[in-house]
Amino acid sequence: MKVFQCGHCNHPLYFENTQCENCGHLSGYRDLDRQMLTFDPDASSLTSDREKFEYKYCKNKEYEVCNWLLVRDSQQEYCRACQLNRTIPDLSDKKNFPKWQNLEVAKHRLIYQLQKIGMDLPSKMDNDEGLCFDFIAKRNNPKIMTGHANGVITILLREADSVLREQTRKEMQEPYRTLIGHLRHEVGHYFWEQLIFKDQEVLQTFRSIFGNEKENYADALKAYYKNGAPDDWHDSYISKYATSHPWEDWAETWAHYLHIMDMVETAHFFGLEVNHRDISESMKISSTFDPYTVKDFKTIIRTCVPLSFAVNSINRAMGISDVYPFVITKKVIKKMIFIHELLLTRR
Structure with a gap:
C-alpha cells in the first residue's frame, strides 16, 4: 500500500481515512489513479483541495465502510469496489455491522492491489464471467462455506470475528489466518480460471x-x-x-x-x-x-x-x-x- 497525504496540510493519511486527523479536512480515495483527495468540510460541495473538481462519496460511505469517490455527475451510486458486492450481511442485526466493516476494509485493500496489478474486475451482476462477493452468515447451514465458485467469492461472517477466527486458526493448526488472507486466496481461484484455464x-x-x-x-x-x-x-x-x-x-x-x-x-x-x-x-x-x-x-x-x-x-x-x-x-x-x-x- 502506498503512503497517502492530506491535500491541505500534507499530514499522512491511512487508506481508510475519511478525515485528516491533523486539519479536519475530509478525505476520500480516487481509484482511477490511486490518489487520496481532501475537501474543505465547511464547503457546500465536495470540491477537492488541489484540483477543484467536484466529487461524491460512494453510497456505502453512509455506513462508514467505504471512502471511495465518484465524480459528482456519475450515474453510479457505488464505487467500483462496492459494485462487486452481491450480498452483504443483515444490518438489522447490530452484531453484523462491525464484522461487515472489517470485511470491507480487507476487500477494499484487495481491490486496490488487483487494480494496481492491472486485473480486469467486471461485476458478475453485469457479466457472467465477472466477480462478486457474498458476505454471509452460516446460520447452521453446513453447505455454506468460505470459498469460490464460478466467480462468486463467499466469506463467512464469522471470519470477521477475531475471537472465532483465532479459534479456527488453532483448530486447523494454521500459522496465519486473516481476512485479507482469505480474500487473496479465494480470488486466486477466480484468476486461475481467467489466466490459466483459458x-x-x-x-x-x-x-x-x-x-x-x-x-x-x-x-x-x-x-x-x-x-x-x-x-x-x-x-x-x-x-x-x-x-x-x-x-x-x-x-x-x-x-x-x-x-x-x-x-x-x-x-x-x-x-x-x-x-x-x-x-x-x-x-x-x-x-x-x-x-x-x-x-x-x-x-x-x-x-x-x-x-x-x-x-x-x-x-x-x-x-x-x-x-x-x-x-x-x-x-x-x-x-x-x-x-x-x-x-x-x-x-
Whole structure:
C-alpha cells in the first residue's frame, strides 16, 4: 500500500481515512489513479483541495465502510469496489455491522492491489464471467462455506470475528489466518480460471510447476484432511494446505505473492531500510523500488526476506506473533516467478 497525504496540510493519511486527523479536512480515495483527495468540510460541495473538481462519496460511505469517490455527475451510486458486492450481511442485526466493516476494509485493500496489478474486475451482476462477493452468515447451514465458485467469492461472517477466527486458526493448526488472507486466496481461484484455464500454453506450464489439476479435487481434499501434509512439505509448498491439490497450491501461492508485493510496496513508500552494521550483507536492504515496476521477482524476494525478518523481530519484541511466519524456498520462488511473469503481461 502506498503512503497517502492530506491535500491541505500534507499530514499522512491511512487508506481508510475519511478525515485528516491533523486539519479536519475530509478525505476520500480516487481509484482511477490511486490518489487520496481532501475537501474543505465547511464547503457546500465536495470540491477537492488541489484540483477543484467536484466529487461524491460512494453510497456505502453512509455506513462508514467505504471512502471511495465518484465524480459528482456519475450515474453510479457505488464505487467500483462496492459494485462487486452481491450480498452483504443483515444490518438489522447490530452484531453484523462491525464484522461487515472489517470485511470491507480487507476487500477494499484487495481491490486496490488487483487494480494496481492491472486485473480486469467486471461485476458478475453485469457479466457472467465477472466477480462478486457474498458476505454471509452460516446460520447452521453446513453447505455454506468460505470459498469460490464460478466467480462468486463467499466469506463467512464469522471470519470477521477475531475471537472465532483465532479459534479456527488453532483448530486447523494454521500459522496465519486473516481476512485479507482469505480474500487473496479465494480470488486466486477466480484468476486461475481467467489466466490459466483459458490459455492452453499457460495451462501446460502451470501443470509442469504445480501439478495436474485434473486430479479429483474432492478425493484430494478428503485425503489431505485424513492424512495431513507430507513431512517434507516445506521444501516445495508455502503452506500445508497447498499440498492438498494443485488448485490449492496455486491459490495459496497466489495469496502469498500478493502478501509479498504489498509488504514490499509499503516498505518502498515508507523508505524502509534494514542496514545494521552487525548483520550479514545478505540481510541488508533498502526499499528503493515499487515492486509492481520490477521484472525480476528475485529482486523482490531479496528485499522481502530481510524485511519480514525485521518486522517479525519487532513483533516478537512486543510479544506478538510473527507478521509473516513462513519460509520461502527455491521451489516456492519458482512458483511465484511464474505468477509474477504471467501478471507482467497484464500490465
